[in-house]
Amino acid sequence: MGLFDYFKRKGEPTSATVAKDRLQIIVAHERSQRQRPNYVAQMQEEIIAVIRKYVNVDKDAVSIAIDNADDCTILELNVTLPDK
Amino acid sequence: MGLFDYFKRKGEPTSATVAKDRLQIIVAHERSQRQRPNYVAQMQEEIIAVIRKYVNVDKDAVSIAIDNADDCTILELNVTLPDK
Numbered sequence: 001m002g003l004f005d006y007f008k009r010k011g012e013p014t015s016a017t018v019a020k021d022r023l024q025i026i027v028a029h030e031r032s033q034r035q036r037p038n039y040v041a042q043m044q045e046e047i048i049a050v051i052r053k054y055v056n057v058d059k060d061a062v063s064i065a066i067d068n069a070d071d072c073t074i075l076e077l078n079v080t081l082p083d084k
Numbered sequence: 085m086g087l088f089d090y091f092k093r094k095g096e097p098t099s100a101t102v103a104k105d106r107l108q109i110i111v112a113h114e115r116s117q118r119q120r121p122n123y124v125a126q127m128q129e130e131i132i133a134v135i136r137k138y139v140n141v142d143k144d145a146v147s148i149a150i151d152n153a154d155d156c157t158i159l160e161l162n163v164t165l166p167d168k
Binding site: 020021022023024025026027028029030031032037039042043046047050051053054055 | 104105106107109110114116121126130131134135137138
């Protein structure tokens with residue numbers, strides 16, 4: 001299953017969700033060697049700042065999840081966009 | 085299947101891929117109404133600029149795919165990071 005299918009399948013709106021505009025940003029960093037620098041955590045704030053240039057987003061409208069494995073860090077930002 | 089599983093499963097290195105550091109960024113914008121502005125295309129360059137602050141990335145090391153459906157736009161950036 002490709003990533004586009006993942007979002008489309010996930011995006012099937014239920015009645016509750018259809019009214020909301022949402023922005024989901026995923027940053028996955030696969031490191032070939034463990035001691036390589038982990039950019040993801042540092043980029044997180046700057047990526048949110050880019051979003052804020054386009055949309056007026058409250059702090060609590062952004063949910064952040066970060067998962068660290070040995071060789072892979074995944075950052076997931078979910079932003080509920082304002083109605084107007 | 086959650087998105088983290090998606091990346092981990094996708095990330096299983098074959099011998100050819102294990103040497104490469106990679107950064108994958110996905111931006112998915114789900115719009116409740118079609119005429120809502122499409123931020124994704126505009127954010128694309130600025131997100132690449134954020135990456136370039138942390139990593140010296142050549143233009144041809146960044147592959148960009150964008151898919152537009154009626155209510156969903158998905159941007160996928162794949163960046164092969166330099167070895168050193």
